[in-house]
Amino acid sequence: MQSPFQSKLPNLKTSIFTEMSLLANEHKAINLSQGFPEFDTPPFLKSQINQAIIEGKNQYSPSSGVPDLLNQIGQLIQRQYQLTLEPLKCITVTSGATEALWVAIQTIVRQNDEVIIFDPAYDSYEPAVKLAGGICRHIALNAPDYAVDWTLVKKSINKNTRAIIVNSPHNPTGTLLSKSDMEQLQQLVIENELYVISDEVYEFITFDGVRHESALRYPELFKRSFVVSSFGKTFHCTGWKLGYCVAPPELASEFRKIHQYVTFSTFTPAQIGIAAMLKEHPEHITELAGFYQNKREHLVNALKDSRFKILPSAGTYFVLLDYSDISALNDHEFCHWLTKEIGVAAIPLSPFYENKQGEEHHESYHQQNKVIRLCFAKNEQTLLKAAAMLCQLEQKSKH
Numbered sequence: 001m002q003s004p005f006q007s008k009l010p011n012l013k014t015s016i017f018t019e020m021s022l023l024a025n026e027h028k029a030i031n032l033s034q035g036f037p038e039f040d041t042p043p044f045l046k047s048q049i050n051q052a053i054i055e056g057k058n059q060y061s062p063s064s065g066v067p068d069l070l071n072q073i074g075q076l077i078q079r080q081y082q083l084t085l086e087p088l089k090c091i092t093v094t095s096g097a098t099e100a101l102w103v104a105i106q107t108i109v110r111q112n113d114e115v116i117i118f119d120p121a122y123d124s125y126e127p128a129v130k131l132a133g134g135i136c137r138h139i140a141l142n143a144p145d146y147a148v149d150w151t152l153v154k155k156s157i158n159k160n161t162r163a164i165i166v167n168s169p170h171n172p173t174g175t176l177l178s179k180s181d182m183e184q185l186q187q188l189v190i191e192n193e194l195y196v197i198s199d200e201v202y203e204f205i206t207f208d209g210v211r212h213e214s215a216l217r218y219p220e221l222f223k224r225s226f227v228v229s230s231f232g233k234t235f236h237c238t239g240w241k242l243g244y245c246v247a248p249p250e251l252a253s254e255f256r257k258i259h260q261y262v263t264f265s266t267f268t269p270a271q272i273g274i275a276a277m278l279k280e281h282p283e284h285i286t287e288l289a290g291f292y293q294n295k296r297e298h299l300v301n302a303l304k305d306s307r308f309k310i311l312p313s314a315g316t317y318f319v320l321l322d323y324s325d326i327s328a329l330n331d332h333e334f335c336h337w338l339t340k341e342i343g344v345a346a347i348p349l350s351p352f353y354e355n356k357q358g359e360e361h362h363e364s365y366h367q368q369n370k371v372i373r374l375c376f377a378k379n380e381q382t383l384l385k386a387a388a389m390l391c392q393l394e395q396k397s398k399h
């Protein structure tokens with residue numbers, strides 16, 4: 001008899017984003033669950049990609065990326081973070097931030113290495129660490145401020161700790177790491193000779209004039225870092241899957257050894273188009289934070305009279321709502337109910353934590369955390385319509 005297939009990721013289920021988007025479609029709900037913009041990518045960018053295709057620029061690019069694009073990213077880094085680096089040696093264009101994260105993890109994590117990640121965590125980190133033979137050490141961040149306890153981080157470091165993954169601006173909580181956070185991170189990294197993977201895909205979306213504390217601003221930290229970004233988030237084109245990784249030359253060269261056998265290179269016409277966009281329309285990036293801050297204001301104002309407690313969103317295009325005054329359901333059940341009965345799809349926070357549905361300790365998690373995530377990368381009309389539906393929710397006693 002054939003033996004059963006031994007899965008390398010036996011506990012992995014369908015992602016919560018897929019689950020909630022399918023449910024939203026099925027019930028024709030307004031989909032504020034999955035994080036993708038409702039509006040289109042800039043016309044100039046589309047026309048540049050079309051032109052590149054028509055001009056026949058349709059073959060492989062160099063594995064690390066089209067040189068024009070690498071140089072434009074280098075200039076962007078210089079403008080934003082005052083870091084001068086050699087773009088052709090330090091920057092690698094990837095198929096989305098997802099590939100950059102994956103390759104960075106494969107580059108540094110060896111068998112039995114430990115990697116510290118903060119929950120709620122973006123869902124691609126842990127499977128990548130596991131497939132590299134590593135183990136994730138989860139540190140939970142808690143409502144309402146989701147701040148990192150660096151003393152706890154220090155205590156969690158042991159001789160097997162190899163890396164720390166940070167994400168700021170943070171999905172799903174919308175919080176930012178501060179200068180003091182970055183300095184404490186830098187200190188621990190230097191003292192313990194760790195590496196950092198800094199997921200900065202929402203780097204240009206911070207609100208109320210607060211600056212993004214990129215790892216690229218901290219020279220000693222950057223020496224041991226892979227900084228990951230995504231053009232999908234910056235240019236409203238998540239479906240193109242285009243991102244990049246910035247690392248010092250010796251780390252970038254190791255990263256590229258793996259990247260070349262994962263994808264080799266990324267869609268050439270889009271790289272050419274984005275290089276032109278960065279050069280001709282730098283204002284798109286400088287205006288992005290204001291563009292999303294407006295959307296946050298629309299949604300938050302429209303929810304003012306609802307029974308939700310709105311947690312502060314300092315960056316990204318997400319906001320968290322505490323529904324403890326509305327329902328006793330757990331967050332997963334509440335999101336299903338909201339989609340089916342109210343017509344608004346949201347994302348529960350529990351799948352971003354180590355102890356997920358059905359697993360040990362999950363009930364205690366639910367008792368403390370009645371929080372859901374809404375995506376506000378939507379048109380004003382959609383946000384107002386969804387908010388009006390959410391304002392109709394009555395009190396707890398209803399269910």
Ligand SMILES: Cc1ncc(COP(=O)(O)O)c(C=O)c1O
Nearest residue numbers: 096097098122171201230232243
């Ligand atoms: C925190 C975070 N990291 C990485 C990604 C993946 O980015 P990409 O679509 O460019 O692969 C996302 C996308 O939602 C994200 O929110």
